[in-house]
Amino acid sequence: MNCRRRQSHAGFTLLELLISITLLGFILVLLFGGLRLGIRSWDTVQQRVDNLNTVRAVESFLRREMEMTYPYRWKGTPEQRMAFLGERNKVSFVAQLPSRIGTGGLYLASLELERSSKGRRLVWRYMPVTGQLHDFSVLDQAQEMVLAGTELGTVDDIWLSYLGPEGEKGQLRWADRWESTTRLPSLIRIQVKFSNGVEWPDFVVAPKLSSEFVR
Template sequence: MNLSQAKQQSGFTLLEMMVAFSLLALLFLALFSSFHTMGRGWDAADRKLLKTEDTRLISEFLRNQLSQTIVVQIKGEKGPVYAFEGTDHYVRYAAPLQPLQHQGGIYLIELSVNRTGSERQLEMRYAPYRPDMSWDDAFKEVEPVLVYSGLGLVHFDYYAAESDKDDPRWQTDWVDKPVYPLLMRVMIEGKDHQAWPKLIVDLPQVDEYVGAS
């Protein structure tokens, strides 16, 4: 073996080093792409988990709150009226207020839907119940509290009949009626237009409370 052959075998040629660096760069690129894809997958999974948790929490809040509706009367334009009314974008009722249950007492509560740009948010107003006050009197100086924001749609419906001669049906308006609806339905969509599970709640009936006045 001569001297030139020994030098050739003792190291890498420039071409071999360029090929090696190219392969190494491709390896790092593949690894970076894999980590980026995995990161995006983890972010999507986290967002889906948070969205599912939000759906569960708001649904539980609404169900627990609305299912505690009780039959009482408040001041109306022509005398006492039952403390329940609603449209497709708000509902008013009387119930214990969950965050304040340790204080006892009944509250007049309003859940309303308000638009902020292209999104909607659910707000709440509440005031201690007094039979000599109307809805407007109770909420006159009460600022709304944000319940949930970033919604695409919130819609209230009421399953009821105005008399025992009529068949009950779903209605979007229940104001100045002599009885409580049989059921209340809440339909919600996220801002991505994905529908949440429908929430249907039983409401108390006046004929079950003979002593209500």
């Protein structure tokens, strides 16, 4: 009799095994669900960090280049027009580049958000200023150089606007286009929009040189 009682407690019953396996399955499901939630949260945070880094790179690049805008006037043109053309998503200007870029000196430059099948990227084109140049059309054939090395796949659009007087002595106002033949804008505002609809707070660039110091 004692032998039979010991044998009955020697292992698990089938019901006990089924209950243990079921509980283990529930625990694994909960653990897997928590892991997936953690991965999704991490991906969301990482995406926000990537967007932040992208905008910081864009802001740093634009600020550095636009601050070097130089009040150059085209030679051999009526009234020696100011060499600056501001559009909604493109700006063309003359900049005083440091010697570490090429040979330094005055260069025609343009900044544009270019769209293609591969995504969006910030394109910078430049070429040395010569006395034979009368507009920015030559930049279309200039070699492309990406100083920032930034592929803007997460940026959907960039808006550029320009602060200056309306007319020669009018009140200051923001405009999506700058075509003044006599002066540079006082400020250049840049707005960035991501592909997911999020808009980054505006940032403003002030050219270091004013129109009074004309070459």
